[in-house]
Amino acid sequence: MSDPEDPAAEETAETPKASGKRKLILLAGIPLVLVLAVAGLWFSGVLPHLLGMDKPKEHAEEAAAAPSYVDLPEMVANLNNGKSSRPSYVKLTARIEVPRPDDVVKVKAAMPRLQDLMQTYLREMRPEELRGSAGTYRLREELLARANVAVAPAKVSDVLFTQMIVQ
Numbered sequence: 001m002s003d004p005e006d007p008a009a010e011e012t013a014e015t016p017k018a019s020g021k022r023k024l025i026l027l028a029g030i031p032l033v034l035v036l037a038v039a040g041l042w043f044s045g046v047l048p049h050l051l052g053m054d055k056p057k058e059h060a061e062e063a064a065a066a067p068s069y070v071d072l073p074e075m076v077a078n079l080n081n082g083k084s085s086r087p088s089y090v091k092l093t094a095r096i097e098v099p100r101p102d103d104v105v106k107v108k109a110a111m112p113r114l115q116d117l118m119q120t121y122l123r124e125m126r127p128e129e130l131r132g133s134a135g136t137y138r139l140r141e142e143l144l145a146r147a148n149v150a151v152a153p154a155k156v157s158d159v160l161f162t163q164m165i166v167q
Helices: 007-044 046-050 057-064 101-109 111-124 132-150
Strands: 068-071 075-078 089-098 158-166
Touching (some): 007 046, 068 101, 075 111, 089 101, 089 111, 111 132, 132 158
Antiparallel strands (some): 068 089, 075 089
């Protein structure tokens, strides 16, 4: 017969409750661990590879193709000096990078329009806008945007300066 105030009797009564909590934690923890493992495999790229969800091979072949280059004729433009009476000039020789070799013909066909857009932009620039690497970078970005407008639907990926002299 057990005495209600007996400490040994209380220990045996609490043991089944504690093991039930442990089972519940274990059962809830297993799916959580599985979800974390699957998420880790997914974001590391292992699971998409195993499921065959890699990039299609045609995109990989396009990226592997070497870009083509089209030379622009030498451009000389007088710069906008504002109120100054001393003329300033820029002499620019550039090369256009075309990612798809099929677009080279389209770029060459649009060359007069391309030269016109670039010459017009160069004539509106001031000499101080071309100073430093930041000025060269801005010029490259503007010429790239104009080149893409001129040769659309073809695409130009970069404008490379081979010579640039500001006088």
